[in-house]
Amino acid sequence: MCLLALIVGAIGGIGAWAFRLLIGLLHNLLFLQEAQLAYDANQHTSVNPWGMGIILVPVAGAVVVTWLVKTFAPEAKGHGVPEVIDAIHYHGGTIRPVVAIVKSIASAVCIGSGGSVGREGPIIQIGSAFGSTVGQLLHIPARQRITLVAAGAAAGIAATFNAPLGGIVFAIELLLVSINVRTLLPVSIATVTATYFGEALLGTHPAFDLEVLRTTDFQLQSPWLMMSFIPFGLLMGLASILFVKGIYWAEDAFDAMPGNEYTRHCSGMLLVGIILFAMFHVNGKYFVEGIGYSTIMDVLASRLTDPGFLLFLCVLKLITTFLTIGSGGSGGVFSPAMFVGATLGASFGLTVHMIVPGFPIDVVMFALAGMAAMIGASTGAIVTASVMLNEMTDDVNIIMPVIITSVIACAVRKLISPSSIYTLKLIRRGHIVPEGLQAALDDARNVAHLMSTNYQIVADDESDPIPSSTKVTILGRDGEIKRLVDPLVPVVQQSADTPVSWVMVRPGDSLVSTLRKMHLAGVSIAVVTSTPESSSVDNVVGVLTPRELHLYRTELAELFE
Structure with missing residues (x-):
């Protein structure tokens, strides 16, 4: 490996x-x-x-x-x-x-x-x-x-x-x-x-290779500046919802259009082409073309200082992204998310500075926090966004603002729109995937933790009917396990010709390895014995059936709710 x-x-x-x-x-x-x-x-x-x-x-x-x-x-x-x-x-x-x-x-x-x-x-x-x-x-x-x-x-x-x-x-x-x-x-x-x-x-x-971002020493920021990232995080959470919902709204809108894949994608990209031409004709730059790193660099280098124009670029990038992906394009969402976060963050910081001139605002810090928040909130990868922004800028002072903004933004998105930009696409096709980590408790459990002693051992006499019981019945002959009877399986499926199959495991075997062994053997019951190499009924200490697994999963569900 x-x-x-x-x-x-x-x-x-x-x-x-x-x-x-x-x-x-x-x-x-x-x-x-x-x-x-x-x-x-x-x-x-x-x-x-x-x-x-x-x-x-x-x-x-x-x-x-x-x-x-x-x-x-x-x-x-x-x-x-x-x-x-x-x-x-x-x-x-x-x-x-x-x-x-x-x-x-x-x-x-x-x-x-x-x-x-x-x-x-x-x-x-x-x-x-x-x-x-x-x-x-x-x-x-x-x-x-x-x-x-x-x-x-x-x-x-x-x-x-x-x-x-x-x-x-x-x-x-x-x-x-x-x-x-x-x-x-x-x-x-x-x-x-x-x-x-x-x-x-x-x-x-x-x-993003800018000298102004390369800080190797931590600097204590104003507590008021740190607190200002709380409302900014709320704003970024709402922006991430718009970003996630907008892409799939655009997909649905283009899918509902008459025509075929070619006409839909070409119509969307025709609008993108018109926007690019208009931007170049007016400003001499495309700004929202491609991955948009050039505009992000302008923001981080403080070359764009008009909050209104920055907000305009933010909206325009959202529109072109919706048109590109929604109509059938191929490409990632990290870069558009960073563009939106950078322009919206800088616009927010500049606006606060205009309203409260004496407030200790660092516009670039808001831009960087916005970039991380848009990635983290829209994808659900908060830690990834925080770590990546630090690696992409070499700026150690952005860590706390990035964490504050990203966590709050993701919480807002999760509260209003539970699915991320990744999981929503899968949910729409009926595939549910987890968003977040859970403790691997299965790896910490062995067979002894789950096995049941609710079984009985009786002599196997094929001339007699299978005894009725609420317990798993182990039928032995000459001291050896010959057949199993599971009360959860209809008797007609447990005849001598088609007996219930099983695997043999030890009490100390891990739950994961046991489940894998049962899956490979295509069985639903494991007989727990002190000596799996032997099929003696005297060594049986328990059974593991779907009933025990169901109870175990039910108890686990309470921990992860």
């Missing part, structure tokens, strides 16, 4: 680099008429050789994206992470290999042609698909395959944002179904490997 994680991590790092090059090539061809790979997403595209023809660039991208998704991999549509979560919880970590190829090309075309989506969702799905493919080729158990899927996703996040801790925490918060050394070791190896390859190919600088 460690060796496989190393391979998955290497592919994650190299894949993130290759994905960026592909985006750069397509962006330069479509926006600049140049066949170049180099593209700095943190800088504005300040040239428009197409004139009004720029409106059709997103439409051309829409045609290609729709063809790829419709023809080869419908899973590549949208922001990708829900498909990974669905594969983990409902398909044993199985993802079709073609998804990685189609997702990378479709998302690169969508982003390169101006679609308002991020590059993190695609690389998560690409890394996950590769991890799943490796697991399928080697025929490893589902639990290990799921670990490789999570490792691939974590590797993608780490390499994309140069945030190894963020990648690990992302896997913990959203993907892993079991968190222990067995799962964390491969995930950590993949994440570190991907980060190393990413830094070697893309550079060691943080995602």
